[in-house]
Amino acid sequence: MATDVVCSEHALVGKRQGIEEHACCAGPGYASPLDAMAGPKEALIYVTCVYSGTGREKPDYLATVDVDPNSPTYSKVIHRLPVTHLGDELHHSGWNSCSSCYGDPSAVRRFLILPSLISGRIYVIDTKSNPKAPSLHKVVQPEDIVSKTGLAYPHTSHCLASGDILISCIGDKEGNAKGNGFLLLDSEFNVKGRWEKPGHSPLFGYDFWYQPRHKTMISSSWGAPAAFKGGFNLQHVADGLYGKHLFVYSWPDGELKQTLDLGNTGLLPLEIRFLHDPSKDTGFVGCALTSNMVRFFKNQDGSWSHEIAISVKPLKVQNWILPEMPGLITDFLISLDDRFLYFVNWLHGDVRQYNIEDPENPKLTGQVWVGGQIQKGSPILAEGEDGKTWQFDVPEVQGHKLRGGPQMIQLSLDGKRLYVTNSLFSAWDRQFYPQLVEEGSHMLQIDVDTEKGGLAINPKFFVDFGAEPDGPSLAHEMRYPGGDCTSDIWI
Template sequence: MACCAPAANGSQPNGASEQHTEVVARGPGYATPLDAFNSGEVEKLLYVVAVYTGTAIKKPDYLATIDVDPASPTYSQIIHRAPVPFVGDELHHTGWNACSSCHNLPGVQRKYLVAAGVLSSRIYAFDVLTDPRAPTVAKIVEPEEIQRFGLAFPHTSHCLATGDVMISFMGDVEGNSKGSGFLLLDSNFKPKGRWEATDKDSPPFGYDFWYQPRHNVLISSSWGAPKAFTKGFNPAHVGEGLYGQELYVYDWTHRTLKQKLDLGGTGLIPLEIRFLHEPNRSEGYVASALSSTLVRFFKKEDDTWDTQVAVTVPPKTVEGWALPHMPGLITDYVISLDDKYVYFSNWLHGDIRQYDISDTANPKLVGQVFVGGSIAKGGPVKVVGEEQPTVPTVKGHTLRGGPQMIQLSLDGSRLYVTNSLFSSWDNQFYPDLVSGGSHILKINVDKEKGGLTIDPDFFVDFGTEPEGPALAHEVRYPGGDCTSDIWT
């Protein structure tokens, strides 16, 4: 688990130097992002949600534990499965009951991994502290407890510095986006009510969010109406207004919606949103999937917020695909804890990219590797006028689907990659992924000069699971990671 005392290097928030040697009891996580980067534990386990919902297998989804300790005899293997008690949840994103935002709360533990069932509106809390190698379902928030607040289709969960848990929702029970909003759970996972101050402060669309109290702000993003995206992707739904293109800026203290940032055609379907880790920095990025752009958001001198496109992945002109132009479809990204690099995945094109963000407004491409996708050489799709990438085999396995969720090690040296987006989208774009199952890859990172290479000795195959092929989604480490911990 993460260190609960000040880091060995003695660094303090905001650059203050340590004045004494007294060890002060702390809550979970690390005092600063650089403490985690320089002194964080090397991951030995991964927790990954695995999904049967939307496949031909009528079994419950589960949380898989994977051994990633190279010295272990079970390295690169699934060592435990913790199934939930119901069928049809579609477990998706996960978060913690407590993270580095609670570092100043003595006695608080990072004990529970919180998993949202998108289709069921059920919330699970897995106990990962009692036996980190064999988590168990410890608490369940039933959909009736949630839907009485007018919310359904949960997505992102973040722990707050108070010890509460906050979860974003993407619609109402009928699948309309107008039911989007945020729910607070107390430390025992009892629903406390909506976070936003009034109904007028609920966002038109829901998806991901990030908060930063030092700037009195929460910013959320917008996928689409659940009645649209749960059925797969229909391009006509974009024009019908069933998908989002805005960011929503909230006053953190008053919980009021104070600004909408319309990203327009260069920001269609903005998904994962994150601030830079250093809490004094008032900027970050959102990955807009359909436009295949990484959009920077930032605070201006008048205390309002603005955006600019920082990276654009041009679409490919193709033959043998559903449309004549194929977007990269940026579906996930991560910022290194030292705020030096951004990594993102192009689920359709099949590549993972590394950008130096020393100049946050002008990221520089320094690493790229193809690990699947729809434009690989030898596949059914032809890219007009371009040489197509060759995708290698790993440990004798042909790679299925495209890179989707990514997670970076605390020290920035290793990137873990899964390939399932959402079961209905997987069925539509990569049916062989659904029938064959997901896999997890490890990408070795050159964090000095930049560069990405596939680790040839690491391959976790969800196609050979005891109950049949499963779809693997988001990755977490027992001690927290780059996409869950917030510093306040």
Template structure:
């Protein structure tokens, strides 16, 4: 594909150019009432993140979707930096797949960025009829103008029905992306790296299992994944399946380095709490190794004697210098220098919640037999609830935003206070020179005080693009 040097489409020409883009002033976040018993639809919240604004750190708009029981989850854009050379494309529509209902919403953010509006609904019956796919998760824009969405199962919630949905630029269902007979065994996240003619996807589990809450027996029963699926791009042929083994259970978020010439990336394996690095070998195949390991904690007064950290989200700064990860159960956010991707170095850590914070009945056991709990500060007089879950980084890499809801059923199971009290959003200041993380005391968005009652906040996006939605070609 030819990349125009002079035409200006959406996004930025390079990841480094994106780092000098304008500071974020608005942030969109998916908010969930599904499973709450409130009888209210999920909604898209607009948060003011401009520190010079009188409504800084406040929800300034709420767009409820028309149906109940959707479980809004992740989001993506109709076009991004992969279309930068195409002046006919514009980053206008936020794509909201509904993980439980299977619906996909297209939200117009251009008419009024502070108050986005519903543009179109792609109905689950249409998707199922034309593709057999359900439980849509990750949406990425493609250089062609199409939108690709990973789907985690079929209409019955069976993982073997997973695959990749293609929507055209008008949000019409085109079909499946992968070739017949080349569907993955499990679905979740994906990232493509066109210069290496490769797309790699990860594997959470069967919707029939994870929608009911987490059951460790289901892992033994083979209802959760431990593989990466390597596809030819853009042809859609499954070229290789990487078995991550017992060190790579529940591989979730997956990211290549942003530099499109690089042939390496990472995947966060939630249950075993390892960051696995994947890379191309001299013979052109792909291999993997554990790059970061977060050890489980010995604990008392919990359901198991060992508590995994549960790495549920991570991202990479646009200059590929730092990797950030969230440990949802332990409660800390970490920063690693990955300038040598084979040898990440821990450069920052901050505690923002978790099951072992002071005041919790759960205590961690040190090697010498003593017990300890984490020191978690209050922010604006509020105790931090739940654990860090979704994270989003500013373009310049200096501000990290954090929400704390994973998936409503799992929230009820692991943090029963969270659905009752609601989510919150934090902002962490990042030292990009020496490394380091510090909570910004002036920023706190309390989704526990929403007009329709406490809601669960999940993924965040900036109108101008961010560190996890843009892919360069």
């Protein structure tokens, strides 16, 4: 789509939303990923926090955390916005507008979109009127979504240059994977319909990322909601209730062009990212159960291929539910300059940094343990080939023993600070880390060496979601008011 058309559409969007900006001003975000790296240092971060599934009859909420080290409330929750219903399970989030139309002065990054994974409800949050204390703007009810599209279990939200919002949905209202697809909301957050062409829905749904210069969108696959929402059962993998495919769509018209079968080395492909440089035709997806980071890339004939780029070996363990424990790669991201890739192993407990300047040959440059099943003091032991047992040494932070394992991560624009929360999904938290449900999440900040590589826990930062006024909560995804490397896409 031509830039002038995009921006003229955004101008109409701005007028409809009553947004007036001076013509000399740029639109939301940054002109390029490298420009974003030179943006202002983060001072606030929004965190989705969950009571759903914990036994506490409280609504989920959006927490505002102060991350300005010069502030008297540094490393504290300074505001909590509860949503309107119980049992939502807030999960991922996205913006109404981002760097995809930086050149349009009428577009404003104002509304944070909060899909509820279990209820199917979508909350629209105004973050611009008072960034420290966001307010509820609108609620899109699941009945409206189901009646118009048949979609349920919304997950990933991305803004489009047209002003629309695109949200992946993992199933239908009965929890079947076959009913999933992509929901379109218009600029006023009304249900517009499905994005993909009829008959072009994927087998499973989860995350997605689009790369307009290559006229491509690729989505990933978790599993059937009927299977995952009750906890993880390995038999469900054998029964075909979990995904192992990537789905390649033409962009922006929604035609399913190719299905990539990742096979048994690519089970549960979750988070997916293209490189930030919009001219690049390569990206990565983290396959949770088999703990492989898979690289996908475009062939000369326009088709797409894939290969394993990084593999985390399972550990032989004692006193666990299985004789071997996968790392369980549940989240990853790429720095804005496309130099480093970061991912977590939720079960093993480590955060890793890889240099991907040569995407075909990633090199491990940093690693730090911030929790996990095999930390010292746990009954679970790792066993080496020689039969000797061992555990990881996980430090305390401000006198707190670290709970759970690293789960969601967010990187500062300059790439020097990595924020980490530890809740995956309430049912899976309860299954694998019951202490996390009882005592609540925490949030850490890891200092990043972007010159030589390396990761180190910042001992001055610790947000304890176990000490919340309404009881311990589960902290998941994080967003900065000005955008970040997991929500902004450049055209």
